[in-house]
Amino acid sequence: MNTIEFTAYKTRYRAAIQQVLAETEKGRLDEAAFPAYSHRNPIINWLFWQRLRKVMEYTRNFAPYSRVLDFGCGSGVMLPYLSQISKQIVALDVDLLPIQSLQKYISLSTNVEIKDATKTAITDLPANSFDLIIALDVLEHVHNLPRTLSELLTLLTPSGQLIVSGPTENILYKIGRKVAGPEYSGAYHERGIAEIKNELIKTTKLKHIATLYWPIPLFEIFSAKK
Secondary structure (H helix, E strand, O other): OOHHHHHHHHHHHHHHHHHHHHHOOOOOOHHHOHHHHOOOOHHHHHHHHHHHHHHHHHHHOOOOEEEEEEEOOOOOOOHHHHHHHEEEEEEEEOOOHHHHHHOOOOOOOOOEEEEEOOOOOHHHOOOOOEEEEEEEOOOOOOOOHHHHHHHHHHHEEEEEEEEEEEEOOOHHHHHHHHHHOHHHOOOOOOOOHHHHHHHHOOOOEEEEEEEEOOOOOOEEEEEEEO
């Protein structure tokens, strides 16, 4: 996705998110990162969208895909892109209000299937069936990280990969959250990206994709293969 295409993608989604925020109870969509994707501070907004752009650029190198899982899809901000590079996409989340709200303004492709994670467990999905799983800024929230990772890896095809992004949770990140505004000051993360990497390295091969950004590392993105 070149700069012009990505800018158009971002502009369209930002406008839709701003519309939804204006219609929704304040704070209800904070955990789905709605305020971050539409933040008035250009640096904060740029940083959050750069995470997505890095994942798009990386995954494009291995396209097309047969089946992709967007684990913790949130607002579904990655789904229009994923629908272009995969035959089938499954979007899974415990809270479907964010993605349902966005669908009023951005229609999803027919090859996207949305599933409620309170009714469909990871283990309900067919094993060895996804050649790409993305888990962007979601694994820091799960309660049982080893079990969740084990279940996700079971879904991968032998050549498939899991793409993970997450916050460093270092002191600079925590300061940045407070500076960004009250929407980011909650202590709802179970862990940082380092703990996720340490768990995955026990059973997978990791590949670094990006650190955003030296000398102030706030987020990391990497892939894991069985």
